Amino acid sequence: MTTKQLFDLRGKTAMVTGGGSGLGRVMALVLAEAGANVVVCSRRVEVCEEVVKEIEALGSQGLALSLDVTNPESVVQCLDKALSHFGKIEILINASGTVFEAPATEMSLEQWQSMLNTNVTGTFLMCQAVGKHMIENEYGKIINISSSIGFKGVDPEAVDSVGYTTSKGAVMTLTKDLAVKWGRHGVFVNSIAPGVFTTGMNNPEIPGTLVNKAGAFIATQVPVRRLGTDNDLAGAVLYFASSASDYCTGQILVLDGGLGAK
Template sequence: MRVRELFDLDGQVALITGGSRGLGLQMAQALGEMGCRVVITARKADELAQASSQLRELGVDATTIVSDLQNPAAVAPLVDATLAARGQIDILVNNAGATWGAPAEDYPDEAWHKVMNLNVNAPFFLAREVGKRSMIARRHGKIINVASIAGLKGSLGPMQTIAYNTSKAAAINFTRALAAEWGKYDINVNAICPGFFPSKMTAGLLDKLGQTVVEQTPLHRLGDDDDLKGAVVFLASRASRHVTGQYLAVDGGASVV
């Protein structure tokens, strides 16, 4: 097989959570440009509409579904709607996430549960549902969990985000555990660990510490709008068919210092 063919995703269906903006939209664009029929989901209809318009301007075949994955009851209807629209799910990108900053001794119960519900529970429930209904019987599937370099360290400088760091470490081991179980079904499960990218989630921190983050990153830059595209296409395509249970840090080297 020619190398270009290994990365071709023509006709594949990709479901991307948190796909209306930021890293989710970046990955939806990349998968769409490589031939995927993409389904993006998020809580806000207006943001989904804007993202869909942006994707269609690029020639991407995009469908939107409003869904709040903080609520476990939203998982099955999301899969129902995706299968009704597209017939199958070949690629699942668990990207939706939340964070909350507070000292550990004062961390609110509400904040802990919010972060864990979206960052840990939702990816598992969604992977379980997609696996049972579209991947296992077909012996075909790629699951990509968006973790973070925050899951590789106890802390990232002055960030007081114990739930976020804990949840992203859980996402990495969830990736390993599911890969070990579902390899027999020819399902690949891998994770991407982004470093600092400008986004709504990181805006406040980068306003205060952006220059320090850049100085402490070996490549001396933040991630930009193109930096996750190659990683997600690799992990979604046949090029990674012998890769499972792994994480790929896309962080300018921040996790190695």
């Protein structure tokens, strides 16, 4: 197999949760550019439809579906529609996520539960449903999106959200455990842990977002002295989604500009 063939996704079908915006949209387009059909799903189906237009402009097929990852019935219905349309799902990216900032002494139970439900339970429910399908077909690539701040405590000046850091740490452990359990079935489970990227939640141009609020602090801490961009994510996504990673499972790839090395 040539190097180009290792990264070729033509004939594959991917499902991307949270694919209508932010990093989810970026990853959906990366897969489409590599030749994959892409199911784009989130609570807001209208934004998913816009991404599908971009996917089709790249020459791949797309499908926009409504999905609430915290609702088991919604997960099953979304998967059934995707399978009815494309027949098979070989790649799953769990990019749905939410974050609320508040000091640990003030974070409400509702905020805490919302982050755990979406970021952890939602990821599990998608892995469970799509994983069954992949096990039956003896092949699959699952990419869970965690975060570099899920490894350890974080200065409140950067991100003050104990619920978010806790949830992302849980996603990493979920990834490793499923990798051990499902490797024998040909299902590979890995995680990408981004640092601070310029997305809707982290945009220095938008007042009130995390980066706008703490941009100066974060910029002085990242060794490469910049935030992550779309191009910084593309290679990692393509590697984990393709045959290039057929001997790699249970791994967390950190994309943080070197911040974790300090």
